[in-house]
Amino acid sequence: MTPTLTTDELLTTTRTVRKRLDLERAVPLELVSRCIEIALQAPSGGNAQGWHWLVVTDAAQREAIGDIYRECFARYEASKGFAGNLHADDPARAATQQKVGTSASWLGQHMGEAPVLVIPCLQTGRPLPxxxxxxxxxxxxxxxxxxxxxxxxxxxxxxWTTVHLMREAEVAEILGLPEGVHQGALLPTAYFTGETFSPAARQPVSEVLHLDRW
Incomplete structure (x- = not known):
């Protein structure tokens, strides 16, 4: 597929996709591989390039990771920090947060059904400092x-989610990760349904930009 978005469109419409993930349509491995190839152009400290990428397509492994994710998500959903509970006292943001919470809960139940799970990892060869x-x-x-x-x-x-890291060691065992390789995120990947995405509502720059001092 030939990229068609401008840089600004790409940066402002790359949304977190949950309910609109197409769980029925297969994703070609070569397409995922190309995306990772592009990702490898990103910077790394000292040009160490200590990254590794687990691309999980096996149904049994996806199901096992999905089961762990579902159980971890239940703990997160019950916490004060759950997305759906944030900004409850701000009418301008509460409805959006509830929508995000509903969407996140849906993914919590369906993570293992995504056709591809991508887990970027960092190899340090030692425990995290x-x-x-x-x-x-x-x-x-x-x-x-x-x-x-x-x-x-x-x-x-x-x-982009990290909820599964509550039980990172169990996921590492499923994937056969050696010691000293640490998971950074879990990225379910699928074709999306619908037409496209729009920029999301955000705070004005004037509220978050600090010039020289806070």
Whole structure:
């Protein structure tokens, strides 16, 4: 598929896709591979390129990961930090948050049905250090987002989630991950239903931009 979006369109319409993931349509592995190939152009600290990508298409493995995700999501859904509970006292945002919560709950039940699960990982060869890990994950997460952008430009939808990391070790066992390889996200990938996506409502730049000082 030839990319057709402008840069601005791509950056403003790459949405988290949940209910609009087409769970019935197969996704060609070569298309996912091309998106990862593009993602590998992202920066990494010291040009270390310590990333690895688990692309899960096997039905039994997807189901097993989906079962873990469903159970982890139930814990998240019951927490104060659940997306559907945020900004409840702000009428301008409460309805949107409830919509996000409903959508997230749907994905919580259907994660294992997505035709492709992509799990970007970072190989450190050791346990994660204590304290500030921003530099460490900064060598993986830009590439993971580049994957989502490349997928969007090729008619695929993704959803960035980390809920499964409550039980990361169990997912690692399913995938046969060696010690010292750490999962950064879970990206269900599928063709999306409907026509396209629009930019989302966001805070004005004037409310979040700080010049020189807070």
């Amino acid at each position: 204590e304290g500030n890990q921003a530099g460490l994950w900064g060598s993986l997460l830009p590439a993971a987002w580049s994957y989502a952008l490349a997928a969007r430009d090729r008619g695929l939808g993704t959803a």
